[in-house]
Amino acid sequence: EERARLLGLERLLSGDAPGRDPRRSMPRVPSPVGVQFTVAGGFGAGQVLNASGGGFAIATTAPGALGARTIVRLSLPMTGIEYVFPCRVAWTQLDAQSGMGVAFDGARRPARALAQ
Numbered sequence: 161e162e163r164a165r166l167l168g169l170e171r172l173l174s175g176d177a178p179g180r181d182p183r184r185s186m187p188r189v190p191s192p193v194g195v196q197f198t199v200a201g202g203f204g205a206g207q208v209l210n211a212s213g214g215g216f217a218i219a220t221t222a223p224g225a226l227g228a229r230t231i232v233r234l235s236l237p238m239t240g241i242e243y244v245f246p247c248r249v250a251w252t253q254l255d256a257q258s259g260m261g262v263a264f265d266g267a268r269r270p271a272r273a274l275a276q
Contacts, residue, residue, distance in 0.1 A: 164241070192219070197232045197247075197262075199224045206259065208234065215247060215263040223252040223260035232262060 192207035195218060206220030216232065224230050228249045235242045247262035 193234060193236070195232055195234045197224065197230045199230065200228065209259070215250065215261060216245075217259060217261050219257070219259040221258050223254070223258065224249040224262075226250075226252055229265060230262060 192209055195206055195208050195216070197204050197206070197218070197220075199222065204220055204222045204224065206218040208216045209219050210217040218232075226249055230247050230249060232245045232247050233242065234245070245262075246265045248265040249260050250263045251261040253259050
């Protein structure tokens with residue numbers, strides 16, 4: 161089951177080949193994917209416009225606070241697979257193209273804790 165999830169995530173991130181646009185070093189999502197995320201006091205929704213190994217660019221009218229931790233839930237209806245990512249809001253934009261960038265925020269354990 162975990163292998164299938166990994167393959168699904170690889171397909172999700174396999175958009176455009178790197179190098180087509182010099183501004184992007186990572187693949188882009190070929191079409192917008194709906195997401196839900198946590199915000200202070202509730203939940204928000206949006207669409208992933210870009211994805212990379214470091215995080216997502218999400219179009220949303222209600223971005224989280226800069227630096228805030230959030231949980232991003234992405235569900236692929238065609239496969240039924242759901243992904244949940246702990247993230248931190250890296251940037252926000254409030255204008256005609258409102259959105260936010262989130263960076264993956266993986267928790268690290270001290271080496272001593274792993275050895276026990």
